[in-house]
Amino acid sequence: MLDLLSAYWPHIVFVLSVLMGATAAIHVAMTKEEVRSAIGWVGVILLSPIVGALLYLFAGINRIRRKVVFNQRRLKNKAFGPHAASFDVGDDRVASEFGRRFLAMKTLGDRVSRWSITSGNQIDLLDGGDATFRAMLEAIGNAQRSILLETYIFDRDRIGRRFVEALSAAVDRGVEVRVLVDAVGARYSVPSVLGMLREGGVTVDVFNGNVIMGLRLPYANLRTHRKIMIVDGSVAFTGGMNIREAFSREFEGEACAIDTHFRLKGPLVADLFAVAAEDWNFASGELLVGDAWQVGSPERLPDDPMLARVVASGPDKSVETNHKMLMGAFSVARSSIRIVSPYFLPDRELISALATAARRGVDVDIIVPGSNNLTLVDRAMTAQFDQILKSGCRIWRAEGAFNHSKLMVIDGRWTYIGSSNMDPRSLRLNFEVDVEVFDIAFAATIDKRISQVLSLADEVSLTALRARAFPVRLFERVLWLGSPYL
The missing domain is CATH 1.20.5 (Single alpha-helices involved in coiled-coils or other helix-helix interfaces)
Incomplete structure (x- = not known):
């Protein structure tokens, strides 16, 4: 032979x-x-x-073919009963309250997202890691039926151990607990936190791989970047926050990373549950059904405030959904586009949309960290700044600790929050979940937070960028060539 x-x-x-x-x-x-x-x-x-x-x-290979476990009609029938449709928002209400251009955003979302815009929602901003972790741990401590947690990073540090203890205590009380951690994110701690969770009786799995044997091929590059926690089918948490002490001022002091997370109630909870439950089924094969996993019927709040929609995206049937939503939002802007993103590497289509908006007279302000936790990504996105600045957009470098928040407000009326960064990985490779919000008061809250960041930021000058040494600019352009996989 x-x-x-x-x-x-x-x-x-x-x-x-x-x-x-x-x-x-x-x-x-x-x-x-x-x-x-x-x-x-x-x-x-x-x-x-x-x-x-x-x-x-x-x-x-950047697509996963997976069976859709839940669809909107089936979920709502199971969760809300015959009154589910009463929370769905019609075209007339959006047009009358926000104008026909934002009605166009509703139409776009109806066609690219699986979820409807609903009324009767409540979203509370959680400022920083300490407030977020405190609220999440309190919800876990009060859980009576079920906890479903999906996250990208779950570190085996002091914050991670608090979550392990709280989740284990919930299991001891008879609560059904499921935890899904991304296979790449689980490797941020060595050894991973998975063993501690299992020792505490928590049912845990990894997304798209196995921590010991390796990633599932040929999909090693595809990750869940979603951060979702659903407690008793009545309250949800989502946003940009991973579970790690780097975001905690208690442990890291003034050097702790900044982030923004959200607590949600109302019809949005059922849609977020469907997203996380589908991911759990994909990873574990288990369908989350039964009394413990029923989503409670939300109470109708006075005047039905806050119209919002869950927007799930990822390399399956919802590929580039977040990209399409961003393109639509930039197109309808008339006065202002305000963006906070830790990793800002938009593709040519998004750059063109931002440039066109700026040339139409829209004030476009993009805030990125002054110091980034991913140096190569920071260098790559700096190489792209000139394409954005020369069209009239403004870019700002936020001073102070690294800011991991993902926030966007259009014209002080439409807000986009969630897990998506504005980079190729989030827009094409990762599984992400975001929320679009039609609410002037909520937009003002996010606008105020953006203004606070902007007040401590320095504007990036096109002249200063071009005046840097040629070897530095060349090095950044070389890194930019690999930006789709950074």
């Missing part, structure tokens, strides 16, 4: 390279929607036999 291989190995390698290259190239041609991406991958595959095909297998 060895003699045969030694004699014919060039022929074997040639046949293998042809088969692998042809298969990969056909997959590229049939699945890629962006022609530049398709041409690039075909070039890599043809110019690097075998290696190119393997690279495409690991990094180029």
Whole structure:
């Protein structure tokens, strides 16, 4: 056998390279929607036999085919009963309260998101890690039936241990508890927190991989970046906050990272539950049904305030949903676009939409951290700043501790919050969940928070950017070339 291989190995390698290259190239041609991406991958595959095909297998396949467990009608019938439709918002109400251009945003959301805009919602802003962790731990401590927690990072640190203790105590009380941690995010702690959770009786799983044996291939690049916690089907938490002490002033002092999280009540809770429950089913195979997992019927609040919608996106049937929502929002803006994002690497379409808005006279302000926790990402996004600044947009570097918040307000009327960064990973590779809010008072709350960050920020100058040393600018552009996978 060895003699045969030694004699014919060039022929074997040639046949293998042809088969692998042809298969990969056909997959590229049939699945890629962006022609530049398709041409690039075909070039890599043809110019690097075998290696190119393997690279495409690991990094180029960015779609997961999975069965949709819940759909909107089925979930609402189970959760709310016959009165569910009374929370759905019609076109006339949006048009009368927010104008026809924001009615266009409702129409866009109706067509790209699985969830309807609902009334009767309540969203409370949780300022920073200490307030967020305190509220979440209190909710866990008061849980009576069920807790469903999905997160990207769950560290085995002092904050993580508090959550382990609280979740374990809930299990001891007879509460049904499920915890889903991303396979990549679980590796941020060595050893991971998964063992501690299991020792405490918590049912836990990892998304898209196994922490010990490795990631599920060929989907190693696809992660759940969602942060969702549902308690007793009546209260939800979502936003940008991971479970780690880096966000806690109690442990990190003034150097702690800044973030913004939210506590939600109302019809939004059922939709967030559906998103997390579908992810749990994908990872574990378990369907969360039964009395413990019923979503309670929300109380109708006075005047039915706060219209909002859950927007789930990811590399499956909801691919680029958040991207489409952003494109729509930039298009309807008339006076202001205000963005806070830790990682700002928009693609050419989003840059064009922002530039067009600025040229129409819209004030476009983009706030990014002055000091970033991911140096390579920061360098890559700096390389792209000139494309944005030369069109009349403004970019600001926020001083102080790293700000991980993801916030956006359009014209002081429409707000977008959640887990999505404005970078290729969040917009095309990650599973994300966001909430669009039609509410002037809530927009004012987020606007005030953005203004606080802006008051401590320095404006980025196009002249200063171009005056830096050529080797520095070249290095940043090289990093920018790899930005889709940073």
